[in-house]
Amino acid sequence: MHTLELLAPARDLECGIAAVDSGADAVYIGASHFGARAAAGNSIDDIRTLCDYAHKFGVKVHVTVNTIIYDNELEKTMSLIRELEKAGVDAFLVQDMGLLSRIRQEGIAVSLHASTQCDSRTAEKVKWLSSKGFDRVVLARELSAEEIAAIHKAVPDTELEVFVHGALCVSYSGVCYASQYCFGRSANRGECAQFCRLKFDLKDSDGRTIEHQRHLLSLKDMCQIDNIEALCKAGATAFKIEGRLKDASYVKNVVAAYSQRLNEIVENHPSEYVRESYGRVTYKFTPDLKKTFNRGYTTYFLNGRQPDIFSPDTPKALGEFVGHVKEIRHDSFNVAGTATFANGDGLCFINEEHELEGFRVNRAVGNRLYPFKMPHGLKAGMALYRNNDQNFEHAISGKSSERKIPVEMTFSTTDNGFSLTISRCLHNVKTSDKPNSVEATAEVEFEHQEAKKPQHDNIIRQLSKLGTTVFQAKEIKVSNGADTFFIPSSVLSDLRRMAVEKFDEAFTDAVNEKDIVITAKSSAGHEKVWQREYNDFPYLYNISNKAAVKFYEEEGIGTVRPALELKSATRPLIMQCRHCLRYSLGFCVRRGGKHPSWHEPLFLQLADGRRFRLEFKCDECQMNIYAE
Secondary structure, three states: OEEEEEEEEEOOHHHHHHHHHHOOOEEEEEOOOOOOOOOOOOOHHHHHHHHHHHHOOOOEEEEEEOOOOOHHHHHHHHHHHHHHHHHOOOEEEEOOHHHHHHHHHOOOOOEEEEOHHHOOOOHHHHHHHHHOOOOEEEOOOOOOHHHHHHHHHHOOOOEEEEEEEEOOOOEOOOOOOHHHHHHOOOHHHOOOOOHHHOOEEEEOOOOOEEEEEEOOOOEOEEEOOOOHHHHHHHOOOEEEEOOOOOOHHHHHHHHHHHHHHHHHHHHHOOOOEEEOOOOEEEEOOOOOHHHOOOOOEEOOOEOEOOOOOEOOOOOOOOOEEEEEEEEEOOOOEEEEOOOOOOOOOEEEEEOOOOOEEEEEEEEEEOOEEEEOOOOOOOOOOOEEEEEEOHHHHHHHOOOOEEEEEEEEEEEEEEOOEEEEEEEEEOOOOOOOOOOOEEEEEEEEEOOOOEOOOOOHHHHHHHHOOOOOOOEEEEEEEEOOOHHHEOOOHHHHHHHHHHHHHHHHHHHHHHHOOOOOOOOOOOOOOOOOOOOHHHHHOHHHHOEOOHHHHHHHHHOOOOOOOEOOOOOOOOOOEEEEEOOOHHHHOOOOHHHOOOOOOOOOOOEEEOOOOOEEEEEEEOOOOEEEEEEO
16 A cells, blocks of 8 residues: 655645645645745744644645755754754755754654755665665656656665646756856755746857747746656655745645545555545635646656747746637727636736736626736737636635544443544554554443433434534444433533544544654665766765765765855856757757757857856756856
8 A cells, every 4th residue: 555645835834724724645844944945934833833733634744954054054953953853843855965964863753855956866866865864755857757667666665756746947956056156046045046037048159049038948837637646656655746935825726636636546546545644625616727827837757858848938927828819909809718707817928029918807798808908919819828817716715625534433321421432544554563543432421311302313413513623523323222311412512522632632643653763774885976967066966064075975975075155166067957958949850850050059148148058968868058
């Protein structure tokens, strides 16, 4: 039986609770410092509150501590780690190997996950990370299902986490230095300036312009909603939604969509898969991924290299296609299509200059729309997109879902009163020495008096009133003829309250029992140079403190060089990309493209004149970008 975990982002406590309510099995959130999204920090108190709420459903809370750490920050980071352990977090996402060493040395009993910043794209890298004490590895987004399956086969005992939805970095994560090099804002310090979303000219070595002012490195957003079962079969166990800067509406919609898909897989394969957490969710809306922020969707490289993975016209959200502009008047236009519109909808289109133009609908009369101000570039025949749907936003606002854990209740007699037992099976018991169910019993003393009128219906009615608790009565049994005796509703209420309190504590403890085994296996024979670039550019190891230096020296790394954030380099390699402009522009001869007429090397050039050289490594199907 394989457990499946849907892992949701949380910008803050509100988003975290929304994720739990919408069906997440785990939530990842940033603390006050040292997370890879500097703008998404949270207090210890808020994280503790999230843990208390999530743990009632067996939902885990992962905290991102996945920046590189400087020497003068290491003790502060460890202090934060200790506080988070006391708050009840279940896992830390870590990139820095110096921090890994300190956490393991102190015996902190929290699971460690190798962040996607660790650049894990090969079985050798995953095996090595596992040997160093990581319980889980977050794989590079660029991997195919076939590559994931090969890694799982090579390292079957290591949990593999994969991204399934959200924004894509064009470079392999953890080895992108464009923001640091150009703007002094390190992606490995949580301050990415989104260099890849900028406009570039593409020029050849003769200075000829091939593409002018286009977003050539800006990728569409990932969407694997139709490939989740393939990822399950490949060996992935955790499915991660990107978006720690997104709002609660985004979290609710995307989590609901993927949770329902995972439930379908579990229902279709009940002997193979089970969800990691507990609870049934009822929704007050129908999830629709087209309604949520997106730059257009791609499956990226899951099924091999695909065309049309980038979005060269705009890095902004297009939303859902709603039709074509049909006929334009001075203050309105109509739309050819089947979509319905509402006052306040946000619409957009790509104009003739390949720029995104957006506007708000002031009034909608059927398919005739009256904008607040008629957009200048709108022409008949243009494709129209909706990036803000007022009706959908209204449906998803407020309390849009409810999560309850079904339980069984048994009401019975005792020698001098009555008892109520609440029980629930544990569907994902992982070790044989743990019980496979949880139950709690409460008793009340009350004289057995033969009832003068039927009691059964009132007993069921009173015991099923579980109100604001996380539990829901799936079945209520009455045994030993308990319904033949008179029992007041007030006594039933007290008995129910006592039983629920005892069961709540027992169930929460059982489903969140930590089973962390702190081990570090020998890494003898594991290759330490993951790609050839690590030999040529040792700053790729991201070594930023003395503990990390010691770690890599003990691992036998020959050339220990400081991270690029600490020591600049001349003409550094700033990106390694599986996205290839040769291919995307139709000039990959190996894959049936046209033979290019340009002279290489090619260069990307910003509007201010800064240039970046492209290197096409066709033997590895990779594009490297160097600062000039």
